[in-house]
Amino acid sequence: MTAPLLKLTNINKSFGPIDVLIDISLEVNAGEVLCLLGDNGAGKSTLIKILSGVHKATSGTVGMRGKIVDFNSPRDAGDHGIATVHQFGGTFPLMSIGRSFFVGEEPKKGWGPFKILDRKRANDIAVKAVRELGITRIDDGDRLVGGLSGGERQALAIARAVHFGASVLILDEPTAALGVKEAAHVLRIVLQARQRGIAVIFITHNVIHALTVGDHFAVLIKGAKAADFRKGERTREEITDLMAGGEHMAELEAEIAAYMASHDGHPPPVAE
Amino acid sequence: MSNQTRRPALGNLLRRPETGSLLGLVTVFVFFAVFGGADFASATGAASWLNVAASLGIVALPIGLLMIAGELDISIGSMIPAGSMAVAIVSGHFHAPILVGIGTALAIGAVVGFINGVLVVRTAVPSFIVTLGTLFAVAGLVLGLSVILTGTTSVGIKAGPEAKWLLGHFIGGTFQVTIFWWIAAALLFGFVLHYSHYGNWILAMGGDKVSARNAGIPTERVTILLFMCSGVSAAFVGLSQAILYNSAQVSAGQSYIFNAIISVVVGGVLLTGGYGSVVGIVLGTITFAIVNQGIYYTGFDANWASLIIGILLLLAVLMNNTFRKLALAYSPARGKSRT
Ligand SMILES: Nc1ncnc2c1ncn2[C@@H]1O[C@H](COP(=O)(O)OP(=O)(O)OP(=O)(O)O)[C@@H](O)[C@H]1O
C-alpha cells in the first residue's frame, strides 16, 4: 500500500479565540473524489484553504506522497500541483478571459528580460478550456470577464483549476451558481480528472451531486470530523442528515419533495 | 478555434481603457488651438505644455500603476521636494560629487516607498491614509533637516555639465531634457503593464486582491515594489528639477499630488483599480498639461484653468465609465449560433 497522495494529520485551526477546525485527520488518494460535506460554517472552506496555502494550520501536518509539506503561500501549494477554485471570486471582472485564466501562471515568449506575455496562446488555451466545460458561447479570449454570466465566470475559474491542477483539484461549491447543464459538465470534468489519476476534493451542499461523483465522504460538524466513509457505506438519507449537521433532515426533505411533486406544476425532483 | 483574427476595429477600440482619454485630448487640443492661436501651436507653445507634462508624467506613471493595483500614493507631494533638497544639500551645500547627491535622493525615494509599501501591506490601513501620514512626516523631516544642516529652506546647487546635459537643460533653449526621461519611463512602464507578466499581476491585484493572492501572486512584494517605484520616480523628478533650476525649495511638490491623480483618472484608470493603460495615463497627462498651460495662450484669465480642469475631470470620468461599460458588454456578434 503506497502512501496516500494527501494526508492531513491532527489539523487544528483557530482564528484568535475561535476554534474553527478541531483535530482533523483525513486521507485523499490519487484517482479518487473526496466529498467534503457539512453545514454552513462547519469549516469546509477553512480546511481547503489550509490545503491551498491560504491559511496555515495552527497545529497538525499536511503530507503529500508520504512527505510532510509546508505551504507558506498559495504559490507553494500551486507548485505542488494543487489547484483550487475558492468559494467566492477567482476571476477578475475587468480583465480579459485569456489574462484572467493565466493570472499567476502567465505563458511567456521571447528571451531574457524581454519575455513578453503570450496573449494569443493565453487566449487560445483559455477559450478552449472553457469550451470543453460546455460553455460554447465563449469564443473570444479578449472579452472581459465581467461581461460573462455568473455561471460562465464560475466555469472559467474551474477550467483554470483543471488546467493547472496537476495532482490535486479542489473545488469549493463549484456547482452553486451553475445551471443544470453546466453543473452536469462540472461533474463530468470531476470524473474525468479522477480518471486521469488526480485527487479531487469536492465541496457541495447538493446531495445528488455528492452521490454522483463521490468515492469517499467526510463530514464536518462544527469544525470536527463527524463521519468519514466510502461510497455505499451509508444510505442517501443518512448522508443528508449528516450534511445538515446531524439533524433529521431527510424526512423533511422527502416531505418537501412530495409536496412539490403534487403541487402547481413544480417538477418533481429527478433522481440521478 | 483560430477565428480570432478578423475582428471589427471599432470593437477593438471600444474596449481599450484609453479611448475616452483620446477623445478628451483631441477636444482639449482643438479648443486651445482655436482660442490660443498661432502661439499655442508653435514650438514654444508645445514646449510649454510638454515640459509640464514631462515632470508630471514621470510621477503619474507609477501613480497610475499603483492605482491600477488598487492603491494610492500621495506622499509624492513631499517626495519631490525631498529629492530636490537631498541632491541640493549633498551636492550643493556639502559639495559632494553629483552622483552621490543623485544616489542619496533616489535612495531616500526608495526607502520612503518601501516604508509606505510595508505599512500598507502589514497594517491593511488604506494606502491613502498611510501615505497621507508619510506625506506630512517626510515634509516635516525635510524642513527640519534642511534647517539643521543648512540653516535655510532653499539651497542652491551648481551641477557639472554632464549632469546638466543628462538631467537639467533645455534642448534648443525650450524643451526640457526631462521629456526624454518621460518617454523612456512611459516605454518602460508600458512594457511592464502590457507586455510582461507583472502587468497581469498588477491588473489582477486591482481587480480582486484576495483572488490574486490565492492564484499565487506575491501580492505583498508587488505592492511594496510599486510604492518604491513611485518614491524613486518622485525623487527623480525632484532632483532633476533642482539640477535644472540650480536650486531646491522645501515646499515645491504639493500640487503634483492632485495633478497626478487627475492625469491618471482622465487617462481612463479606474480609481478603484483593476483597469487602465499606460497610453491612457500618458494621454491624460498631456491633456492636463495642455489645459494647465494652454490657458495662457488664450485671452482668458488664467483662473479659468481650474474650472476647465474640474469640468474635464468630471466629463472624463463619465466618459470612461461609459466606455468601460461598452467594453464589458462587447462581444463579437459571430459564433452565437454555435452551441
Ligand atoms: N478569516 C477568518 N477569521 C475569523 N473567523 C473565520 C475566518 N474564516 C472563517 N471563519 C469562521 O470559521 C467558521 C467556518 O467557516 P468556513 O468558511 O470554513 O465554513 P464553510 O463550512 O465553508 O461554510 P459554507 O458552507 O457556508 O461555505 C465560520 O464560523 C467562520 O465565521
Ligand SMILES: [Mg+2]
Ligand atoms: Mg465555504
